[in-house]
Amino acid sequence: MRQQTKLVFSLGLALSGILLLIAPLSWVLWKESVVAEERNVEQVARLLGERTEQRIVAAISVLDRLNNQDWEACSPAHVEAMHNAAVVRPYIKSIGYYRAEERLCGAGFIQTSEVRPPRADRIYDSGVIAWWPGEDTSLAGLPLFMIRYGVHDVAMDPRQLLDAEPLEDRRAALWVEGLRLASEPANAELPEPQTLKPGLTIDRRAGRIVSRISLGTVFPIDIVVAEPLGQFWNRYLPTLSVAGIIGLLLLILWIVLVVRYSRSRFSLTGELRYALAKGQLRAEYQPIIDLETGRCIGGEALARWVRENGERIGPDVFIPVAEDAGFLPEITRAVLDATLRDVGALLKAQPDLSINLNLGPQDLDNKSFIPALKEGLDKAELPPSAIKLEITERSLINSDAVRSLIQMLRGQGHQVAIDDFGTGYSSLSYLESFAIDILKIDKSFVDAIEKEAVTSNVIGHVIEMAKSLELATVAEGVESLHQVEWLRERGVMYAQGYYFSRPLSARKFSRFVKRRSQKVPEPEPA
Numbered sequence: 001m002r003q004q005t006k007l008v009f010s011l012g013l014a015l016s017g018i019l020l021l022i023a024p025l026s027w028v029l030w031k032e033s034v035v036a037e038e039r040n041v042e043q044v045a046r047l048l049g050e051r052t053e054q055r056i057v058a059a060i061s062v063l064d065r066l067n068n069q070d071w072e073a074c075s076p077a078h079v080e081a082m083h084n085a086a087v088v089r090p091y092i093k094s095i096g097y098y099r100a101e102e103r104l105c106g107a108g109f110i111q112t113s114e115v116r117p118p119r120a121d122r123i124y125d126s127g128v129i130a131w132w133p134g135e136d137t138s139l140a141g142l143p144l145f146m147i148r149y150g151v152h153d154v155a156m157d158p159r160q161l162l163d164a165e166p167l168e169d170r171r172a173a174l175w176v177e178g179l180r181l182a183s184e185p186a187n188a189e190l191p192e193p194q195t196l197k198p199g200l201t202i203d204r205r206a207g208r209i210v211s212r213i214s215l216g217t218v219f220p221i222d223i224v225v226a227e228p229l230g231q232f233w234n235r236y237l238p239t240l241s242v243a244g245i246i247g248l249l250l251l252i253l254w255i256v257l258v259v260r261y262s263r264s265r266f267s268l269t270g271e272l273r274y275a276l277a278k279g280q281l282r283a284e285y286q287p288i289i290d291l292e293t294g295r296c297i298g299g300e301a302l303a304r305w306v307r308e309n310g311e312r313i314g315p316d317v318f319i320p321v322a323e324d325a326g327f328l329p330e331i332t333r334a335v336l337d338a339t340l341r342d343v344g345a346l347l348k349a350q351p352d353l354s355i356n357l358n359l360g361p362q363d364l365d366n367k368s369f370i371p372a373l374k375e376g377l378d379k380a381e382l383p384p385s386a387i388k389l390e391i392t393e394r395s396l397i398n399s400d401a402v403r404s405l406i407q408m409l410r411g412q413g414h415q416v417a418i419d420d421f422g423t424g425y426s427s428l429s430y431l432e433s434f435a436i437d438i439l440k441i442d443k444s445f446v447d448a449i450e451k452e453a454v455t456s457n458v459i460g461h462v463i464e465m466a467k468s469l470e471l472a473t474v475a476e477g478v479e480s481l482h483q484v485e486w487l488r489e490r491g492v493m494y495a496q497g498y499y500f501s502r503p504l505s506a507r508k509f510s511r512f513v514k515r516r517s518q519k520v521p522e523p524e525p526a
Helices: 002-067 076-087 229-277 315-325 328-349 361-365 369-380 393-397 399-412 428-432 443-451 455-468 481-489 506-515
Strands: 092-099 102-108 128-131 145-149 152-156 171-176 179-184 199-203 208-216 220-228 281-290 296-306 354-359 387-392 416-421 438-441 472-475
Touching: 002 076, 002 092, 002 145, 002 152, 002 171, 002 208, 002 220, 076 092, 076 102, 229 315, 229 328, 281 328, 281 506, 296 315, 296 328, 296 506, 315 328, 328 354, 328 361, 328 369, 328 506, 361 393, 361 399, 369 399, 387 393, 387 399, 393 399, 393 416, 399 416, 438 455, 443 455, 443 481, 455 472
Parallel strands: 296 354, 354 387, 387 416, 416 438, 438 472
Antiparallel strands: 092 102, 092 152, 128 145, 145 152, 171 179, 171 220, 199 208, 208 220, 281 296
16 A cells, blocks of 8 residues: 555656646647747838838828929820829829819829818828828718829728738738728728737637837838737647657656556565565675774675576665665674674674664664574574674754663663765764764765865864764775875774775674684785
């Protein structure tokens, strides 16, 4: 049940993780799609506005050129010039010539002599006079947009000022000076420019996307372009769908990886329990050397697991599994039993020899550990001094309970060491309240000796403070003669590491102890 709960928790964690990934990704893709559409619609609207502006400017330029020609008013050449200027520009329906308020002649597709607006809608400082399309400018039902400049005027079809070519399936409307001149289609219902902010607006209530572009040279021009939201989705749905599929595949892949990892871990848990039950866990022993005499004064018992197929599983893998599953004390008990069985006779024959046994936080909370330790030693006819106990620095967090346990163990005759000092949270002054016997210096500090790193100064302070507390010191992970000499010069008593020996089987450890039973001049490299 506990494994199933963890699997469900792992799947929930996986789903949460992938959703945290997909949610911002989806948001980014949505925003990018909106920005892309905004650029697209803005480009269309700007193109429409620029083309409208160009046509109006071109019409005024035609009037300016006609004004500057030395015509005989309404002569055939004059009328032909007006006609030619009109027919090459389909949006220009007529060009006329005025003398004062009287239109004397004109040319183009339609004649505007009958169109006489009562007054102008706009008179600009540039001399341009404009009449907006309306009843006063209508001819044959077509409201015309009229501009007079100098002695010539031009009548334009406002519908043709708005170029429908770039619109595709969109709707658009043209405003000049805030007055609507044309739209595509003619009956298009679009919001007034003043009701819109510049750029793109998503009108979800009306189900459309609206863009407003404003230009201004000769006249202030506004273009409003709209399209249904459905078209937007159709345009960007493939991209969003691909992103959704990628997100779904990532989700599936993530779940598969989590499930495989969880099953592997849970199956490893079951297999480790089986190995414990079948007595497949064994111990190896890494010698601890007296740096002054070179003698082996004991060793550290290390758990080893070899599967039935011969595969070795490292303690860095199975110890966390056991701790996570809550049966680390069973691992510790298995190592204790293996130690008493493997090297019990050696410890009995050499009373000054001892084996260090590692204890984790769960061991310290296990009320059956101390009775089991005493029972095992009594059965092997060994004194408590034969087994030294190593407690990790992080185990000291529950200080009161651990302090009582340490006092109990020391009272029974065991020496207690703090393992991997310097990697946790405690200080040497803090350790003083625990009344321990041995301080083991972590390998990371020993490595700093070789590299002459800043932390090599730290190890010097640790050694001096340990001396002030009258603690024995053991350096872990020693790998070179330079480290040995450095440690010896500073009064470190003991060391272990590959320079002396790798972890050994019980038989090889016994032979190593016998070789090291006498004083030797220098440590032998492994």
